Amino acid sequence: MLNSKNRQTGLRRHWKFRLFAPILAGATLRERLLACLGALIGIALTGLICGAIFGNGPHLPLIVAPMGASAVLLFAVPTSPLAQPWSIIGGNTISALMGVIAGYLIDDPIIATGVGVSLSIGAMSFTRCLHPPGGAAALTAVLGGPAVASWGLLFPLIPVALNSCILVGLGLLFHRLSKRNYPHIASVAPANSHQTADVPPLLRVGFQDGDVEAALVALNETFDIDRGDLGRLLHQVELQATIRSHGSISCADIMSRDVISVGNGATSKEARALLLKHNIRTLPVSDESGRLVGTIGLRELADDAEGIAGAISPAATASLAAPALSLLPVLTDGRTHAVIIVDDDRRVLGLISQTDLLSAVAQSLPNAAGRQIEAA
Structure with a gap:
């Protein structure tokens, strides 16, 4: 009797959820x-x-x-x-x-x-x-x-x-x-920023475009979504699954805290000297109030301008609590060498380089392998 009542309650909850759940994915x-x-x-x-x-x-x-x-x-x-x-x-x-x-x-x-x-x-x-x-x-x-x-x-x-x-x-x-994206521009496949024949790092593992095409052929159905958007969605699903598996590692856990930075009034010579002295590839640039305005590296300093103000690039940023592995797409795009960790006022709290993230991923691999062995 009790099982029957629980089953009826479960069915009512199921149909209530089906009734009010959005038909379209993401329809809040x-x-x-x-x-x-x-x-x-x-x-x-x-x-x-x-x-x-x-x-x-x-x-x-x-x-x-x-x-x-x-x-x-x-x-x-x-x-x-x-x-x-x-x-x-x-x-x-x-x-x-x-x-x-x-x-x-x-x-x-x-x-x-x-x-x-x-x-x-x-x-x-x-x-x-x-x-x-x-x-x-x-x-x-x-x-x-x-x-x-x-x-x-x-x-x-x-x-x-x-x-x-x-x-x-x-x-x-x-x-x-209303701050919505229209006309919608479908996602463009990542390109190799080094202008070589190699596939971009993000596409060297996991599924590829050919896999998406093969899956569509196997399903033999037409879906109301652009192929580029479908690939971007599936890559994001892979990333979210990785973050869920290793989400305990936050940016605060792995970031460098003694950040070498420079003011936006510095000269190119001063910025270049700091980059070479500390053997780093990215310098955060702050304004007079200490807020982050961007980053600069040797690539931006190649034109030998007197000041750095005209060579500053937009900075990739994240918060202290953000999952460290959420930075993977940014730090593997072939252009970005570091993500700046900032507070709500855009004051620099730390920096995560490609090396920092690689070390965190490497440390998490033995734990994941151990969990798989225990489960087996």
């Missing part, structure tokens, strides 16, 4: 509320702007129905390849044109709708602007009635293309104000 409550607000502003203003341009006469719909579906993609999943500006504008416009052509050439509306949607998918695929609401734009062009028929071949431009352009413009403004 804030993201979902922003999507609602963005769609409200985008659709309302698109209709108002078109109304101001054309008036409120019955001869033309101010905003076509597919814009509602476009708004869902634009504001709810702005990183999707299907929600990018060209996908929205090109997908809706080209699909509407396919629907108009199908409607003119085929008398039977049922057959015309099928042909219109089919043509729109093909046209969007070949023009790299696949956008699901485009199918609705093709249907609207065929079944829209007198309001659509009166505009003929202009319908894909007015109101479909006009609606799409206004909606995308409002989306660009909204995402910029």
Whole structure:
């Protein structure tokens, strides 16, 4: 009896979680509320702007129905390849044109709708602007009635293309104000900064691009994510798993505390002398109040300028409590030799070099091997 009651309680909790859990990965409550607000502003203003341009006469719909579906993609999943500006504008416009052509050439509306949607998918695929609401734009062009028929071949431009352009413009403004990344730029594969034929260090172990392609072929499915973003996500999963396994090592545990630094008013000669004397590759540079402004190394000092102010590079920073292994992507990018540990006021507390991190990783390996032996 008790087991049955516990099972029922567990099922209720499971379905409650399924009911309120986000459908999309990463869709926090804030993201979902922003999507609602963005769609409200985008659709309302698109209709108002078109109304101001054309008036409120019955001869033309101010905003076509597919814009509602476009708004869902634009504001709810702005990183999707299907929600990018060209996908929205090109997908809706080209699909509407396919629907108009199908409607003119085929008398039977049922057959015309099928042909219109089919043509729109093909046209969007070949023009790299696949956008699901485009199918609705093709249907609207065929079944829209007198309001659509009166505009003929202009319908894909007015109101479909006009609606799409206004909606995308409002989306660009909204995402910029809400600090969201749009248009989304897919992750670029790491490059070898030394300009040699070797694969970048991050790609020498673990999975590679060919593995991702092979997995997609094996699954035989299409996913709504760019290949570059998929690879970046999987690399981040690998990193998070490593941090979870060795997360007890913090930056405070392994950082160098006696940091050799220089003021931003120092000369190139002074900075170069410090680098050579202490056999280091990176000098933190602080302003008059002691706050970090950047770093400098021999590479930046190669031009022999009198002062270092114009040669300072942005600094890679982390906090005391950050997991030390979270610095792996930064310190293996082929360019960054040290991460500066700072407090909330950007005052230098320590420094972690590639050597510091390598030593920490090496010390953690025997422990991991020992745990595997014990588990076996």
